[in-house]
Amino acid sequence: MSNHPGVCNYCGTGCGHLLKVEGGAVRGVFPSPEHPVGKGRLCVRGWHIHELLTNGDRIARPLLREAGRTREVGWDEALASVAGRLADYIGDQIGFWASPRASNEDTYALVRLARAVFRCPNIGLLSDAGHQASARVLLDGAGWPAMTGALADIRPADFILVVGTDLSKQNPIIASEIHFAARGGTHVLVLSSRTTQMARLATTHLRPKPGSLATVLKAMARILIDENRQDADFIARYGRGFDAFRMSLAGFDLAAVEAQTGLSLESLRDATRRLAAARRALAFTAAGVAGPDRDTAALLFDLFLAAGKIGREGCGVNPVTGISNMLGASDMGAVPDMLPGARRLPDEGAAAELGAAWKSGLDARPGRRIDDLLRDEGSGLKALVVVDHDDEINLEADAVRNLDYVVYLGAYANPFAGLAHAVLPTTSYGEGDGTYTSAERRIQLNRRKTEPLAEARPAWRVFADLAAKRGQDWGYRAASEVFADIARTVPSYSAVTYDKLDRNFGGLQWPCDAARPQGTPRLLAEDAGRMTFVPFAAESGRPGLSDDFPMALVAGTSTYYWHQNNIMRKTFIPRREYNALLLLYPQGLVEIHPDDAARLGLRDKRPARIVSAKGSMTVAARVTDDVRPGMAYAPYFIGAMIPGFLKPHAVDIERGEDAAIPVRIEKV
Amino acid sequence: MHILPKSGLPRLVEALGEQHELYGPILHEVSGDALFEKLADPAALRLDAPIPYIPPKAAVFPHFEEILHYAYDRDSKKVDIARTDLVRPKALIGVRSCDLTGLACLDRFYLGQEFVDEVYRDHRRRTFIVANTCLGPFPQCFCVCTDSGPYAVEGYDLNLTDLGDHYLVESGSEKGAALAARLGLAPAGADAAGRRDAAVNASIASFDPAARENKAWISRAVNRLTTGFVKNETWEYIGHQCFECGACSYVCPTCSCFNIEDVTPAEGPTGRIRTWDSCSFEGYSRMAGEHNPRRPIEDRRNKRFFCKLSYSQSKKYLRPGCVGCGRCARVCPGDIGLPNVVQYIRRETTGR
């Protein structure tokens, strides 16, 4: 057969596709109608993944850069050089930056290399701040760090709350399911300050002011309790900490909500009543740069727990990962303060277990996030190992440039590789076996479909070879053997094997263990036990607008979800579509409402200066009523906008699309 | 008309395999998906497989294809440029009437205008087509409304109709008749045509009533589209639901738009790659260094439906550009496949 099933490698939805392979080369892709997630659909990115997989802009051979000169070398020399150079540093001086697009096997091996070989706890994941905010709330509250519901529950739902993001661009097939649900009668409520396509497809769109999502959710929780609509029986059986939750809302003033959020109390009452009355209710948020901050995530969880809409058939709180294996990479321990399996450090038991499985000691201290280390000049970070990093969104290029030693592993040529002292070619998706875990905890096996290019090797093998150079023999000869170690050490993966994944088209959803050998589509309280209301800050952050900076700038991705630039640029049609926008706004853009534009004398496509307390930049105005008056929206991915203006605001941007930067906008 | 016992199908396939690369429907061993693909193992052919997601057009107009390759050495100024090697003639086995009609549209478009598309022509050279009467429609099917099924009347070399333990074989060309003769197929009895018609009528009767009811509405939609009477709000309503994935064009048996890029692989000569494209993409008509001359999504959607249903396009195909296969409805994340669009145009006039 020339068509081979696999899982799409772009976003965290986990759609199944069939790759057409002829003469050893990828020659097309189409959606698998029988696949349980995509059910025969792909988005524009998925429909063109073969263009990426045929791109020739690859890293084909190991490269070493010495004294400013780059030369191709053989693997032996490259591995000896990298292992030797990294050994010059003590653990805390190295950082390991994993990729949310790499397979579980690759990331697990990287984590093992960091903790067990180089004894380094600084393991991070590119652009995972938003994911971690939601994942930790769910770990604290429900005991598993991922969405509790199932995508199969979307169409039968009575009520769906979509908070913030434009899922139609970030995870289009999930948005499609929600769209079908709405057409079938589900009440879909979108809470978003911008009018996105997701908002247009909703039954109801509420447009709160930027920065007020937490306040909106607090108000809904308060209304729920005031009207005595919480699910008291459910809370009594499965909830913990409800009284504290109620107390923390006691001082909350409903009277101020309309002014703070721009929404009528009546609309919030209506939304709350719909949530309470629904038998099957789901919440969706982004779990990436467009996702909610920790307090907003906590409030959403608590609201759903109080309404009895989590841990039940057809219910759940569902953060959706924007990148294919963001969840899997976190499961594998690419998080500085956790060991594989989301075991938070310190955890002596987990450390001992892992040490025994790995037959080695390991560094089980909590480490620091890589971007924190890069931003902190006194961090002592000297060396960095980077896997398949996206450029453009890397805000820290200058800091990386100042490091002593950088190793880059990747399949595709990437400007980041130009900063590296050693560049190691890895297989592209499609050239090796590997598992990927989608947003709904779905572990899917992707089999090798084409031979590796030139000298490219699977990353897990490179890490095992580096370990061998440092005297540890892991004995991995195939990806399946790495996975066997994963199953041994990550409890929620313990009953998964390659054989089983081969037999289960569409994969298995974790937890998949001895008690649940066919996996777990959704969290059910009767199995999982009690859940805990997650605390949140009493005061919600406000943008802090002033006369000098009267407008709230949101820097986000949701409508222009094309920021996976390095790989998008290596396709034809998605690249062309990305460029179609930049043709109109080549210097970047800021969206403002027509009323503001009229007041400020700004015209569409004409230059406008954005000024914040930290700097300014000039871009083109995009005049549109997709944004609220008083608000501005800048897609943060446009190259020229990053170093000039957005970098000093990196911490704000990481708080998600509801984080507003106070600015003023001037005519140029 | 001849009779081919079901047990004789492998002989037919084997005979075709002598001169042709074989293509036909299979069921994927892992995913269970119905596919129309090159048969690595002729025994895998499943004439009873459901309608494949990607139409047989992919065999003669591939999703992704190197049409030529070149290498230019700037030092010696030497250019090596050549058409990429062509495959053997193809036998497409088990083509449904809708998809056969789609091939007829592509033939008229690619081969019948001022210029001949040489790439398509080379794929189509000496193609042998074995059609297969569609005896059980799928929920999305509406070929009965678009005059393209479930029984093929032209465009095939051989046409099979499953009549229980055997196929009724009809020849549509000299080479089809020659093959039937070579295989020594027994002539069909006098009642064969009657039994075929009964099977076809039973198939038509089993279509979803909505599909049959839509027949008049499709011609009315053609009318309204051609005369520009469809309201802008209707296009806007449709446009808001479009996810701009391109899938409707890709799975359409008659969509013929393509993109061309020159791609230099990590190793080897540059290939000129021709891939499927869709007029619903924003960047579809963009010009280097210029503003995009096209308008918003609702206009681009409108474009595709215009291409499927307007008179002026129909002139190129000598029939409407829609063959009623329903694939666009199955593949669309926005639920705006062509039958729904016809519904919305209908709702606009009738209010329901």
Add this chain to the structure above:
Amino acid sequence: MAESPLNAIVTVPAVAEITEIKDEIEEVRTFYFSFDHPELERSFRARSGQFIMCTVFGAGEFAVSLPFSPENDRRHLSVRRVGKVTDGLHALRPGDKIGIRGPFGNGFPFDAIKGRNMVVIAGGIGLIPLRSTLVHALQHRADFGRIILLYGARSSRDLMYLSQIEDWRKTEGFEAFLTIDRAEPGWAGEVGFVHTLIEKAKVPVENTVAFVCGPPIMFNANIKELTGRGLKDEFIFSTLERHMKCGIGKCQHCAIGRTLVCTDGPVYTYKQLKTLGEQI
């Protein structure tokens, strides 16, 4: 099976050598070329107004209108740098090879307009696709009434083919009026927009055809002026540029309404353009 028109190179580009490169104005260069194959070098024919698909090896292919006359004129392309492929062309040197498919498109109806007055109105690089027709007409001077060029650009540095225009002036009865948007020291020509030249040149309406090409604002102003003076829509010609991939009416990238620029165009009368519906 059917065949394409015999004289066009449809699928595999013919290799040509760049023999000379001339800088015209900023970002615009002229590339003189000759085909490697002697028979093709002898037989290649294109009508005024047709275009070719030019391959820059390794970068890709782009559509470009032919600026040279069908007869007795060196084969060349004048190309502005606008993207990846044209950047690649500008990086080439004499002796480098390019690929050529075509010629494609309808071209200007040269024979049908014989005996008339001809006015060529161009803005900036809009003169490139009109050069062929103008030179061809000058080569057949006796077949036409007045031949008038009205040519404008933002500044004198943005005017194409200046020395050639001086050569053309040697043809008896050729009238050329040049204008720039703002006065410059040393500029002896007109100042102001091109359409103001229509009055200055006393462009006749009777028995006249106009060829207009340039940016949209310039185009519209001239159309208004010409039609306002009574020139009929069907006697005004223009040529469209569109994103093209195949050149032979198959890929559909250049579709405007019901027309394909590559095969129905690129030359249209203003009467046709008005009916295309979409923005031009």
